[in-house]
Amino acid sequence: MPNLLSVDNLRIEFATPRGGVCAVREVSFRVAPREVLGLVGESGSGKSVTSLAILRLLPPQARVSGAIVFEGDDLLSLAETKMRAIRGSGISMIFQEPMTALNPVMRVGDQVAEAVLAHESSYNRGGDQSLRTRFRAGKQEAWQRAVDALRTVAIPDPERRARDYPHQLSGGQRQRVMIAMAIVNRPRLLIADEPTTALDVTIQAQVLDLLNDLREKFALAMLFVSHDLAVVSQVSHRVAVMYAGKLVETGDAGQVFRKPVHPYTRGLLHSAPTLHSDRSKPLSTIEGSVPGLDTLPPGCSFEPRCGSRIARCSEEAPPMIEVAPGHLARCPVEGVHH
Numbered sequence: 001m002p003n004l005l006s007v008d009n010l011r012i013e014f015a016t017p018r019g020g021v022c023a024v025r026e027v028s029f030r031v032a033p034r035e036v037l038g039l040v041g042e043s044g045s046g047k048s049v050t051s052l053a054i055l056r057l058l059p060p061q062a063r064v065s066g067a068i069v070f071e072g073d074d075l076l077s078l079a080e081t082k083m084r085a086i087r088g089s090g091i092s093m094i095f096q097e098p099m100t101a102l103n104p105v106m107r108v109g110d111q112v113a114e115a116v117l118a119h120e121s122s123y124n125r126g127g128d129q130s131l132r133t134r135f136r137a138g139k140q141e142a143w144q145r146a147v148d149a150l151r152t153v154a155i156p157d158p159e160r161r162a163r164d165y166p167h168q169l170s171g172g173q174r175q176r177v178m179i180a181m182a183i184v185n186r187p188r189l190l191i192a193d194e195p196t197t198a199l200d201v202t203i204q205a206q207v208l209d210l211l212n213d214l215r216e217k218f219a220l221a222m223l224f225v226s227h228d229l230a231v232v233s234q235v236s237h238r239v240a241v242m243y244a245g246k247l248v249e250t251g252d253a254g255q256v257f258r259k260p261v262h263p264y265t266r267g268l269l270h271s272a273p274t275l276h277s278d279r280s281k282p283l284s285t286i287e288g289s290v291p292g293l294d295t296l297p298p299g300c301s302f303e304p305r306c307g308s309r310i311a312r313c314s315e316e317a318p319p320m321i322e323v324a325p326g327h328l329a330r331c332p333v334e335g336v337h338h
Contacts, residue, residue, distance in 0.1 A: 003030040003031065003032055003069075004031050004032060004033045004035075004070065004071065004188060004189055004221045005030065005031040005054070005068075005069070005070050005091075005189055005221070005223070006030050006067070006068075006069040007027060007028055007029050007030075007050075007054070007066070007067070007068050007069075008028050008066055008067040008068075008069075009026055009027070009028055009065075009066040009067070010024055010026075010027040010028070010050065010053065010064070010065075010066040010067075010068065011024060011025055011026070011027075011064070011065045011066055012024040012046075012049055012050070012053055012058070012062055012063070012064050013062070013063045014061055014062055014063075015061045015063070016294075018294065020063070021293045021294050022245060022293060023046050023049050023245055023293055024046040024049055024050055024053070024245045024246075025245045025246050026246055026247075027046070027050060027066075027242075027245075027246065027247055028247070029240050029247065029250065031189065031221050031222075031223055032221065033188070033219070033221055034215070034219050034220065034221055035221050035222075035237050035238065036215065036221070036222040036223075036224055036235050036236045036237050036238075037222070037223050037224065037236065037237070037238050037239070037240060038224045038225075038226065038232035038233075038235065038236030038238070038239045038240070038253065039051075039223060039224065039225045039226075039240050039242060040226060040227065040228075040229055040232050040239060040240070040241050040242065040268070041227065041241060041242035041243055042227055042243070042290055043227060043290075044244075044290050044293075045242040045243055045244060045245065045290065046242055046244075046245040046246075047193075047225045047226075047227075047242055048096070048193055048194075048225065050242075051093065051191050051193050051223065051225055053068065054068055054070075054075065054091065054191065054223075055087055055091060055093060055191070056075060056076070056083055064076060070086065070090060070091060070189070071090065071188070073086075084118075085119070088115055088118060088119055088185050088187065089119045089185040089186070089187060090187055090188055090189065091187055091188070091189045091190075091191065092182040092183065092185065092187040092189070092190055092191070093182060093190075093191040093192075093193060094175075094178050094179055094182045094190065094191070094192045094193060094195045095178065095193055096193050096194045096197060097197070097198070098166070098171070098174035098175050098177065098178045099166060099171070099174060101178060102166040102174060102177065102178070103166075104165065104166055104167060105165070106165070107162065107163050107164065107165060108150075108161070108162060108164055108165070108166060108169065108177045109143060109146045109147060109150070109161075109162025109163060110143075110146075111177070111181060112145075112146035112149055112150065112162075112177065112180050112181045112184055113139070113142040113143045113145070113146040114142075115181050115184050115185060116141075116142035116145050116146065116184055116185065117138060117139065117142045119185050143162075145184055146162060146180070146184065147159055147162050149180035149181070149183065149184040150162055150176070150177070150180050152180065152183070152214070153176040153177075153179050153180045153183075153210060153214075154176065154210060155173060155176050155177070155180070161173070171198060171199055171203065172199060172203035172206065172207065175195060175196075175199065175203075175207055176207070176210070178195075179195070179207075179210065179211070179214070183214055183218065183220075186218055187220070188219075188220070188221060189220070189221045189222070189223065190211075190214075190215075190220050190221070190222045190223070191222075191223045191225065192211065192222060192223070192224045192225060193225045194225060194226055194227070195207060195211065195224075196208065196226070196228075196231055204231070208231065208234055208235055211224075211235060212235060222235070224236055228272075229257075229268050229269060229272055230272050232253075233253060233257055236253045237252070237253055238250070238251065238252055238253055239251065239252075239253050239256045239257075241256070241262065241264065241265045241268070243264050243290070243301060243302055244290055244291060244293070244296060244301035244302070245293060245301075246301065246330065247320070247330070248262045248264050248265065248302065248329065248330045248331070249261055249262040249264075249265045249327075249328065249329040249330065249331075250320075250327075250328050250329075251324070251326055251327035251328065251329075252326055252327065255324060255326070255327045256327070257269070259324075259327075261323050261327070261329035261331060262302075262329045262330060262331045263302065263306045263307065263308050263331065264286070264302050264305075264306075265329075267284070267285075267286040267305075268286070270284040271283055271284050271285055271286060286305055287305055288304055288305040289305075291304065297314060298314070298315065298317075299312070299313050299314045299315050299316050299317055299318075300313045300314070300316075300317060300318055300330075300331075301317075308331075318330050318331060
């Protein structure tokens, strides 16, 4: 089966007064139809920048190279008019922080309906009566589709809540509005950027269940972006772990969680509490902090924080190697022991 999305050797550099800063380097991954790929890493690792690059939503000072192919089209070379047609209907995105992503002075139903109208060229305004009539009918249909989308994401009494403003909804309901906006045009690929951030664990579980249900109902593929491996493990078929702008480990979710290879992946897993954690002992942590993108070490980016480093780790950047079928990691030290 051909891939729905293919990202090859993606590089994203930002122009700054001190010169170019590379936020993403050598990033390659695939998403098949109906598949969920979890993209994991700490804040600042490049996850959200990668997601925005797929939709070509980065600011003008960003220089993007490589290839991003969706359903056979290289998105980096498409005309902006064609790219606008893909956003929302081909690829849609659930943005972080619904309270800031939603317009505070628009009813939530209008915001979902606006996503419909943006992709219905037949509803454009015109000078004659027939076009104006069609536009009014289009607005009515868009509102109904918005209400139906709110019903699909399990917002109670959607006809009434569609007339509410974002501040009148709970955090979980606002997140459901963001999901409704993302799926109202039935995209083939959904990018979920930290969709459970700032939600309590009960609401978080409900949102994850909702995303799983929507994926099955509408045959969606999903790029699920998160810093939380525990969350990713509940929804993903495959996992890609990102650190300092590079992928350091990719593979089937079961492989990565059962036999993590890269020391960074191991550190993330060991720092998460489980039912079997000894509560009398402090949680394991990864020493140090993520290096600045303008001060990356010459060798492995994780070397200053790694307990398994050897001499050559500080001198050369390790390539991705296959440590098991379909399981790749950027670590020659750990990979040979897999």
